[in-house]
Amino acid sequence: xxxxxxxxxxxxxxxxxxxxxxxxxxxxxxxxxxxxxxxxxxxxxxxxxxxxxxxxxxxxxxxxxxxxxxxxxxxxxxxxxxxxxxxxxxxxxxxxxxxxxxxxxxxxxxxxxxxxxxxxxxxxxxxxxxxxxxxxxxxxxxxxxxxxxxxxxxxxxxxxxxxxxxxxxxxxxxxxxxxxxxxxxxxxxxxxxxxxxxxxxxxxxxxxxxxxxxxxxxxxxxxxxxxxxxxxxxxxxxxxxxxxxxxxxxxxxxxxxxxxxxxxxxxxxxxxxxxxxxxxxxxxxxxxxxxxxxxxxx
Amino acid sequence: xxxxxxxxxxxxxxxxxxxxxxxxxxxxxxxxxxxxxxxxxxxxxxxxxxxxxxxxxxxxxxxxxxxxxxxxxxxxxxxxxxxxxxxxxxxxxxxxxxxxxxxxxxxxxxxxxxxxxxxxxxxxxxxxxxxxxxxxxxxxxxxxxxxxxxxxxxxxxxxxxxxxxxxxxxxxxxxxxxxxxxxxxxxxxxxxxxxxxxxxxxxxxxxxxxxxxxxxxxxxxxxxxxxxxxxxxxxxxxxxxxxxxxxxxxxxxxxxxxxxxxxxxxxxxxxxxxxxxxxxxxxxxxxxxxxxxxxxxxxxxxxxxxxx
Numbered sequence: 001x002x003x004x005x006x007x008x009x010x011x012x013x014x015x016x017x018x019x020x021x022x023x024x025x026x027x028x029x030x031x032x033x034x035x036x037x038x039x040x041x042x043x044x045x046x047x048x049x050x051x052x053x054x055x056x057x058x059x060x061x062x063x064x065x066x067x068x069x070x071x072x073x074x075x076x077x078x079x080x081x082x083x084x085x086x087x088x089x090x091x092x093x094x095x096x097x098x099x100x101x102x103x104x105x106x107x108x109x110x111x112x113x114x115x116x117x118x119x120x121x122x123x124x125x126x127x128x129x130x131x132x133x134x135x136x137x138x139x140x141x142x143x144x145x146x147x148x149x150x151x152x153x154x155x156x157x158x159x160x161x162x163x164x165x166x167x168x169x170x171x172x173x174x175x176x177x178x179x180x181x182x183x184x185x186x187x188x189x190x191x192x193x194x195x196x197x198x199x200x201x202x203x204x205x206x207x208x209x210x211x212x213x214x215x216x217x218x219x220x221x222x223x224x225x226x227x228x229x230x231x232x233x234x235x236x237x238x239x240x241x242x243x244x245x246x247x248x249x250x251x252x253x254x255x256x257x258x259x260x261x262x263x264x265x266x267x268x269x270x271x272x273x274x275x276x277x278x279x280x281x282x283x284x285x286x287x288x289x290x291x292x293x294x295x296x297x298x
Numbered sequence: 299x300x301x302x303x304x305x306x307x308x309x310x311x312x313x314x315x316x317x318x319x320x321x322x323x324x325x326x327x328x329x330x331x332x333x334x335x336x337x338x339x340x341x342x343x344x345x346x347x348x349x350x351x352x353x354x355x356x357x358x359x360x361x362x363x364x365x366x367x368x369x370x371x372x373x374x375x376x377x378x379x380x381x382x383x384x385x386x387x388x389x390x391x392x393x394x395x396x397x398x399x400x401x402x403x404x405x406x407x408x409x410x411x412x413x414x415x416x417x418x419x420x421x422x423x424x425x426x427x428x429x430x431x432x433x434x435x436x437x438x439x440x441x442x443x444x445x446x447x448x449x450x451x452x453x454x455x456x457x458x459x460x461x462x463x464x465x466x467x468x469x470x471x472x473x474x475x476x477x478x479x480x481x482x483x484x485x486x487x488x489x490x491x492x493x494x495x496x497x498x499x500x501x502x503x504x505x506x507x508x509x510x511x512x513x514x515x516x517x518x519x520x521x522x523x524x525x526x527x528x529x530x531x532x533x534x535x536x537x538x539x540x541x542x543x544x545x546x547x548x549x550x551x552x553x554x555x556x557x558x559x560x561x562x563x564x565x566x567x568x569x570x571x572x573x574x575x576x577x578x579x580x581x582x583x584x585x586x587x588x589x590x591x592x593x594x595x596x597x598x599x600x601x602x603x604x605x606x
Contacts, residue, residue: 005412008397009445010474010561014518018567025518027575027603089413 004090007220015221019211020203026052026215031258033213036266038156038273044183045161049153051213053143058153059136060161064173067123067130075122075130079107079154080137087139087146088216103147106194106240107137110151110229114192114237117158121187124166129173131163133186144215147227151194156270160277161186190231193266195259198222199245208251212262226252228259232267236260309379310363314356315347317368321375344378345389348457362387382525386411386557388462392452395474395519395555396464398442408448408464410557415460419450423465426472433466440473447474447519447561449553474517474553474561517563518570526581529592530554536586540596544576547604575603 015025022030034052041047045060067074081104083091091097111117122131135154139146162183165176198214201223211218219225224244229237236256241247247255309315321341343349346362353359360366364381388394388410396408399416406419424433426440433439442448449472453465466472522530529537531554544550548569553561560577564570576599580586585595 006397006399006409006445008447008519009443010447010517010519012445013516014567014570017516018571021567023567023571025571025574026578027571 004220007217011217012221015218016200019200019209019218024211025217028213030209030211031262033262033266036152036269038270038277040160040273040277045157047153047157047160048140049149049156051145051149051152052215053141054145054149055139055141056146056149056153057138057140058150058157059138060157061134061136062131062161062163063134064124064129064166064175065132067127069127072127073123074119076132077112077117077119077122077135078133079104079111079135081107081139081150082137083139083142083146087142091139091142099146102242103150106147106227106229106238107150107154109238109240110192110194110227111154111158114190114229116155116188116190116192118187118189122163124173125168133161142216144217144219145196145213147196148194148213151192151229152266152270155188155191155193156273158186158188159191159270159274190233190235191267191270192229192231192237193263194227194229195262196225196227197255197259199224199226199247201245208245208247210251210255210258212258226255228256230256230260230263232264234260307365308363309360309366311359311361313360315358315360315366315377316356317366318358318377319356321370321377340374342374342376344376345387346379346381347377382528384524385414386524388417388452388455388557390452390455392556393471393554394450394452394464394557395553395559395561396448396450396557398444398446398448400444401442406442406448408450410462410464417462417464419448419464419466423453423463423467424472425466425468427469442473447559448472449474449555449561515563515565515567515570517561518574520560520562520574520577522558522560522577522581524558525584525586526577527554527556527558527560529586530560530577531556536591539591539593540576540580540585540600543596543600544573544604547600548572572604576600579603 018024019030024030026034028034037050039048046058048055048057065076068076081100082093083097083100084093085091091100117133122133124130135157137150137153139150162178162185164178164183165181167174167176195212196214198211198218199222200209200211203209211222214222222244224241224247226239226241226244226247228239231237239252239256318341341358343358344367346360346364347358348361350357350359358377360379362379362381362383364379366377367380368377369375394410396410396417399407399409401407404421406421406424407416408419410417421433421439424440425431426433426438431438448466450464450466451471452462454463456462529540530552531537533541548564550562550564550569550573552563552573555561562570562573562577564573576596579599580592580596583595583599585592585599588595
């Protein structure tokens with residue numbers, strides 16, 4: 001397996017020394033994210049998120065399946081993450097790295113188990129037919145902070161996705177094509193967003209250096225990391241810290257507050273990106289949009 | 299007479315090179331200028347060209363894309379393929395900055411570029427002082443930590459093997475950081491020799507020695523793309539717009555390795571970061587491609603990063 005490139009001692013000492021003075025090599029503040037850019041595809045549920053040089057592409061697809069017998073009212077939702085050498089030469093297909101496992105578990109915990117998506121709303125006919133949603137994440141480029149980027153991409157794609165309208169009459173199920181009935185957005189209960197902190201040991205004042213949105217270089221040098229998942233209401237969905245340097249409870253609280261503050265900003269960015277896409281999509285066709293509103297009489 | 303120095307034609311690997319045939323059979327091409335030559339002039343093949351015995355009609359074949367660089371006016375005509383590939387291809391005599399991976403009984407194993415097989419510096423090629431002592435003896439061997447940066451020269455490139463042998467031909471090469479910490483007047487002199495760009499960067503405002511005398515600020519090693527490396531190496535021509543723009547704001551020193559590694563030092567950490575950001579943003583904007591050689595872009599970036 002190709003190894004991660006060796007980081008020279010000079011880079012290492014420089015990055016660590018600079019961080020103690022609250023300086024980062026790319027000129028950012030230690031608590032600031034890189035610019036987040038969204039671009040949406042022609043289809044619903046297709047989004048390409050860039051965070052600096054990190055780039056993740058998310059795509060939601062849906063199919064109709066028979067529900068699991070023990071959960072007859074619920075649809076299913078799976079997140080598939082696979083890292084290939086396109087993101088970084090050190091990733092190999094079919095040989096998951098630690099990051100791979102952490103990432104899929106974290107997304108599972110953050111999005112699925114925090115019940116961001118109302119699975120019961122995916123039910124078409126109880127115990128007969130339900131929607132099965134699938135989020136495919138493709139990692140196109142890796143420059144650190146894949147977890148946060150993947151989470152933002154998944155949430156944005158879910159919020160962007162539209163399910164075709166299904167009508168049930170007796171035994172018959174009709175799936176209406178997009179041209180016939182305006183497809184409906186998913187019922188997302190909240191938008192959990194991951195914020196990963198990287199720890200670099202204590203600075204001269206004895207305070208832990210916590211860095212947000214670490215680059216690949218910083219990730220390779222960090223002493224520990226912690227991912228906090230929060231929604232815009234400040235509700236913590238999960239905190240995950242597996243190994244690494246020990247962190248005081250006080251620092252953890254600070255991080256959680258910082259995360260909540262950051263998530264509010266990211267939430268707004270996602271919302272405005274989605275709004276921008278909707279306007280671009282319905283340009284010159286606003287009457288059609290009005291007609292499709294659910295509050296209209298049918 | 300130079301034949302096609304500025305021929306814009308792109309040559310692809312395997313293309314026949316009829317331009318080279320006259321140089322290969324000296325008697326038929328003897329021009330009026332060199333009729334007195336009795337010895338057949340041999341053509342020297344530079345990077346990107348190889349002899350192909352299996353194709354007698356075109357005995358020299360390119361194995362890289364690029365433009366043909368032919369100098370036939372000198373005593374020994376040389377031909378090579380000029381190109382700027384994305385990856386570093388080692389060729390003999392290139393100055394490089396490498397990272398130490400491990401030390402074995404006979405050599406230093408170093409990394410030339412990420413995701414490539416490691417290169418080696420045999421101890422007998424590692425010259426420590428001006429008396430020509432090598433690192434072969436255990437006593438004289440520098441005790442380098444893993445991850446140390448060594449300024450070396452490409453000694454041997456095996457055409458058919460992947461291994462690359464480097465050398466430290468004299469004490470101006472060698473480990474980069476420790477020289478800084480033992481900053482005597484001689485070491486700063488070495489630096490001046492090494493970094494010719496020091497003259498334009500630090501020469502005007504701060505002397506190079508004053509930078510070298512501080513131990514508390516650590517230098518940084520930046521990875522650059524191949525075109526950017528080329529630009530930084532040609533500090534008097536290609537790189538002048540950017541380098542002088544940066545140097546007018548921040549005095550700094552640098553060592554450029556052809557493998558796309560640039561050692562950068564300045565008076566404070568903040569200044570090192572400013573220089574690094576200027577170079578990085580210039581590189582990421584691919585401003586070396588600009589028509590004005592990156593002059594406008596360079597000024598804009600420097601203004602943004604370092605303030606007006």
